[in-house]
Amino acid sequence: MLEKFNSLWDSLPSYVQSLVWIVIVTVVLILCVAFLTLWERKVIGWMQLRRGPNRVRILGFLPGFGQPFADVIKLLIKEVVIPARANKILFRLAPMIALIPAFAAWAVIPLSPQLVISKADAGLLYLLSLTSMGVYGVIIAGWAANSKYAFLGAMRSAAQMVAYEIAMGFALVGVLMATGSMNLGKIVESQAGGVGSWNWLWLFPLLAVYFISGVAETNRAPFDVAEGESEIVAGFHVEYSGIAFALFFLAEYANMILISALTAVFFFGGWQGPFEGWPVLGATFLGAPSFAWLFLKVFCLVFLFLWFRATFPRYRYDQIMRLGWKALIPVTLVWIGVEMVMAIYRVGPWARPWYH
Amino acid sequence: MLIQILFHVFAAILVVSAIGVITTRNPVFSALALVMCFVTSAAIWLLIEAEFLAVVLVLVYVGAVMVLFLFVVMMLDIDLAELRQGFTRFAWLGWITALAVIIEIAGVVWAKGGLGVDVTRGATPLPADYSNTLELGKLLYGRYAYPLELAAMLLLVAIVAAIALTMRHRAGLKKQDVDAQVAVRAADRVRLVKMDPEKRP
Numbered sequence: 137m138l139e140k141f142n143s144l145w146d147s148l149p150s151y152v153q154s155l156v157w158i159v160i161v162t163v164v165l166i167l168c169v170a171f172l173t174l175w176e177r178k179v180i181g182w183m184q185l186r187r188g189p190n191r192v193r194i195l196g197f198l199p200g201f202g203q204p205f206a207d208v209i210k211l212l213i214k215e216v217v218i219p220a221r222a223n224k225i226l227f228r229l230a231p232m233i234a235l236i237p238a239f240a241a242w243a244v245i246p247l248s249p250q251l252v253i254s255k256a257d258a259g260l261l262y263l264l265s266l267t268s269m270g271v272y273g274v275i276i277a278g279w280a281a282n283s284k285y286a287f288l289g290a291m292r293s294a295a296q297m298v299a300y301e302i303a304m305g306f307a308l309v310g311v312l313m314a315t316g317s318m319n320l321g322k323i324v325e326s327q328a329g330g331v332g333s334w335n336w337l338w339l340f341p342l343l344a345v346y347f348i349s350g351v352a353e354t355n356r357a358p359f360d361v362a363e364g365e366s367e368i369v370a371g372f373h374v375e376y377s378g379i380a381f382a383l384f385f386l387a388e389y390a391n392m393i394l395i396s397a398l399t400a401v402f403f404f405g406g407w408q409g410p411f412e413g414w415p416v417l418g419a420t421f422l423g424a425p426s427f428a429w430l431f432l433k434v435f436c437l438v439f440l441f442l443w444f445r446a447t448f449p450r451y452r453y454d455q456i457m458r459l460g461w462k463a464l465i466p467v468t469l470v471w472i473g474v475e476m477v478m479a480i481y482r483v484g485p486w487a488r489p490w491y492h
Numbered sequence: 493m494l495i496q497i498l499f500h501v502f503a504a505i506l507v508v509s510a511i512g513v514i515t516t517r518n519p520v521f522s523a524l525a526l527v528m529c530f531v532t533s534a535a536i537w538l539l540i541e542a543e544f545l546a547v548v549l550v551l552v553y554v555g556a557v558m559v560l561f562l563f564v565v566m567m568l569d570i571d572l573a574e575l576r577q578g579f580t581r582f583a584w585l586g587w588i589t590a591l592a593v594i595i596e597i598a599g600v601v602w603a604k605g606g607l608g609v610d611v612t613r614g615a616t617p618l619p620a621d622y623s624n625t626l627e628l629g630k631l632l633y634g635r636y637a638y639p640l641e642l643a644a645m646l647l648l649v650a651i652v653a654a655i656a657l658t659m660r661h662r663a664g665l666k667k668q669d670v671d672a673q674v675a676v677r678a679a680d681r682v683r684l685v686k687m688d689p690e691k692r693p
Binding site for chain 2: 226256257258261262264265268269271272275276279287290291294295297298301318454455458
């Protein structure tokens with residue numbers, strides 16, 4: 137049976153194979169997003185000594201697991217209200233513009249040693265340009281709704297995005313210097329050799345900058361001033377209802393998973409196993425690279441997002457700008473200088489023989 | 493064949509959105525049409541295997557420049573009647589500029605034809621391990637390092653000049669000193685007073 141399947145698979149043309157993988161990745165991602173919303177409510181509930189959602193069951197057991205599906209069905213059958221003075225075309229277009237980059241970015245992420253949809257050579261630049269396009273959804277939504285609250289949210293989001301984009305780009309320049317490639321697959325391969333040779337150790341300041349900018353880029357707490365429900369109701373999506381709102385919601389959570397996956401790929405060795413090259417463990421399955429390691433890393437990093445939301449109060453707007461421009465960008469610039477010195481004296485990642 | 497069809501599709505979208513930039517009445521639509529122009533021209537560059545240039549065009553212009561542009565255009569209350577006032581007076585200048593650009597492009601196409609490059613066909617396919625980014629990097633930081641540094645310096649001067657020209661120190665402007673805010677201690681703000689809970693009779 138399995139052999140038959142394998143031969144059938146091999147006989148398919150390569151574009152059909154890619155198409156099948158694209159569909160699989162997208163569907164799995166949407167399911168992950170659905171359960172991430174449940175996981176977030178559960179985790180924050182536990183942190184606040186509540187139970188979280190525990191009523192909707194799947195087939196009568198697993199309390200709470202039906203919640204995401206119940207939410208989706210509820211949002212699907214609600215009316216999408218379009219304000220009378222809104223720009224009809226852009227109002228409908230904005231949720232899609234927000235969602236598409238969040239999914240398209242997965243094309244270049246190496247999921248396992250064998251599996252990556254596109255081995256694009258400029259993969260890192262592709263990711264940077266796609267993540268920077270997500271802001272259009274927010275800006276257009278804020279403007280098209282013809283509402284002052286939505287517009288304020290959009291403006292805040294745009295300014296924040298531009299500020300943190302630069303810090304993010306500079307942090308990735310450091311990764312580029314340490315791994316010598318813009319191909320994400322090669323970035324992961326160059327971090328081979330267990331937990332000590334991943335990038336997080338030598339690029340720790342850049343890791344911090346990247347993850348903080350990632351949280352800001354996804355408009356998550358404590359940087360969620362674009363929503364700011366205590367000041368501007370719900371920010372850019374205040375006029376959206378039903379499934380149009382759900383698309384924004386989906387985009388936000390897909391972006392969270394994306395940023396976590398990218399942090400895992402750039403700083404935590406992607407699909408590399410942490411015990412690789414260790415005396416006893418290295419020989420077992422624990423030392424082997426696999427998709428499971430990537431999943432575990434992404435899971436831990438996504439948990440950080442939820443933890444932040446339950447812990448930190450919202451930043452004041454001027455403090456967000458100050459942090460972005462005056463703290464994060466100088467840190468990255470200094471660390472790129474430090475990396476230059478490390479490269480000259482062949483310390484850390486630059487001590488590897490293949491580098492020279 | 494597929495590439496040619498794609499080229500014509502993208503080219504059509506590019507031309508339509510380029511016309512849209514100058515014909516739509518709403519400045520926000522103009523800016524969005526310009527974004528569309530950048531994206532489609534990036535797609536056309538991808539077709540001739542200039543992937544680095546294509547991605548950088550999207551990254552820099554769509555991701556950063558146009559976001560700021562939209563930001564400004566949405567905030568401004570642009571009076572269209574006032575904007576259109578000088579249109580016929582300066583139309584001749586626009587025509588001359590358009591003509592100059594067309595002549596330049598035609599010149600490049602003609603010169604390329606003279607060099608034996610067939611411009612009507614796509615790029616010759618490159619080997620799979622060919623890295624566009626690497627080759628461009630070698631040229632920029634090797635052969636053209638000096639002009640690149642000069643251009644970078646020029647940009648830096650422009651940034652400094654723009655900030656220096658627009659930074660004004662108004663008298664009596666209230667500012668927050670963040671360092672002072674961070675360094676503040678509880679004792680500076682709150683004073684605990686020991687007193688009896690009620691007045692003595």
